[in-house]
Amino acid sequence: MVFLLLLGLIFGILITLVVVVLKLLGLKPPLIFDKYPLKGIFYRVKFWIALLVLRRLRYRIYRRNELLLGSDDHLAKIDRPQELSNDPKSYDVVSFMAANKEGHKLMVTMERRRRGVLKAALYLWLPEKGLFSSPNLPDMIYFTTEGGEESREFQGGGFHVYLEECMKVWRIKYKGVLKSNGEVVKKVPVELNLRFKSSSAEHFDYNRDLSSSLIADSIAREAWNEKFYSLMRSVNHIVEKRTHYEQSGELAGKVNFNGEAFYLKMLGFRNHSFGTERCLSSINRYVYFALFMDDGSSMVVGNLSQPSFFLSSLKVGYVCSPSGKYQPLTESNFELYSYGEKGIPPQHQNFVVRTEEKEYLIQIQVKESAVRYVGVDWESKVFNQFVACTVNGVSGQGHAEFLYRHKGGRPDDISSRDPSWYQIIKQFERSLTLLDVEDGDFIF
Structure with a gap:
């Protein structure tokens, strides 16, 4: 009897300790x-627990x-x-960023959504001429099929981006007009035929290759409440629903700009992202740098704030040798609250x-910038900056890129030009109070 009482006392103390620890x-x-x-x-304490769990999880999955x-x-x-699934949030994105020591810069991004909806943007910076962008910007939405049929290519609005050799070669084509950036807008005919080539199939997978210590740092700063433990229980599901990888290489090819033909050769990278968990309306902020050095190396540095995903400040990035x-970044002192928290990105960082x-000391000087809006209802506002740097x-x-939440919506003078089938869908979506919808009916 005494033994049972003692055992019960010990068990009670252990339970109390566990409850106290969880509360703390x-x-x-x-x-x-x-x-x-x-x-x-x-x-x-939380950092070392998170680091141990992350390393075990990555070993098991990767x-x-x-x-x-x-x-x-x-x-x-x-x-x-990727084939887009019936999930209304299904997406497939491919993007390219490139620059050379002469100062030429290019950014292309294309996001496929269901029913032929394409979100696309192109920026071309020519040192002697300035910044030019695709004509729809700051809006990114294109409709690439009749009546909302599905599309299986990165194509539409004058763009065509396609794979030529797996993990080695992609082709970027654009034929149309680009508009100048400034008070006086000029439109010029432009044709691009560029080839992105990587020297190998090596790539940086964000799920697999991000520094465990950076992720553990972000997790250890948060309150480990019921929301956190629920997220941990579903981590396998989350990983399966998000894929994002990047690859460095060379971007080169012909440009015909307003009747003038010339050849561009730049150091660059591409990224490919797909899945069903890319809800921009849940992102508080992010900042992202893609830097290409004169010695042939490159680097990516970023910081993402997505509190609804239990990551109020997640630092990311890597360095790529010539x-x-x-090599993943293991530490970074780039804090979101120190750079542009009021909604206006700084000109120097x-x-x-x-x-x-x-260790790398990074110095940034902005040369030009432009604004675009991301999402079908302009959920986010992105400042694209074109920079010179010293590392x-x-x-x-x-x-x-500096992304901020945007609550102004997509203007009526733009949305009124959307196809009637799309306007009907969006009107119905806005009337929903729950996201419990039938498969195949909606786009978010």
Whole structure:
């Protein structure tokens, strides 16, 4: 009897300790601007727990499946345009950014959605002529099929982007007009025929290759409440629903600009992203830099704030050597609250990042910028900046993106030109109070 009482007492103490520990881990840390958490009193404990879980999870999903995930069949499957599922949030995105030491810069992004809806943008920076962009901007929406039929290609609005060799070669074509950036808008005929080529199938997969320590840092700053534990239970499902990888290479080809033909050769990268979990309306902010150095190296640095996904400030990025080897960033002092939190991106930025092998001092100077709106209802506003940079004394050129929430909606003078079938769908969507809809009916 005494033994049972003692056992019950010990069990009760253990339960109490577990409850106390969970309560302590769930304490909300101090916040900057009521959004960005600082390191709480139990940050170090939570960091090591998160790091251990992440490493175990990545081993189970990726490391022990390296042969399968690196096979030609798997790479061919993920690199081609994806078949959009019945999920109304299904998406497939391919983007390119490039620059050279002379200052030429190019950005192309195309996002396929169901029923032939395409969200596309093109920016071309010519040092002697200035910045030019696709004519629909700041709106990105194109309708590429009749009556909302499905599309299986990155094509429409004068664009055609397609795969030529798996994980090696993509072709970018555009034929149409581009408009100048400034108070006086000029439209000029432009034709692009560019080829992106990577030296190998090596690529940087964000689910697999982001630094575990950077992710653990973000997780350790948050309050570990019921929402957190629910997210952990569904992490396998989340990983399956989001794929995003990037690949460095060379972008080169012919440009015919207003009757003048010339050849462009730039260092660049492409990214491919697809799945069903890309809800822009849930993103608070993000900042993203793609920098291409005169020595042939490149780097990506970013910071994403998506509190609804339990990540109020997730730092990301990597350095790519001239030979195409990727090293993830392990530390970064780029904090969102220090750069453009009021809604206006800064014209200069200085910050430090590290990999396991090296520290990098990055200095950014903005040369030109433009605005576009992302989402079918303009849920987000993006400032695209075209920059010069210095990294540890090495000069370079590149791009920056600052994304903010936008609540102004898509203007009536633009949406009124949409096809009637699309206007009907959007009107019905706005009347919904729940997202419990029939498959095949809606686009978000």
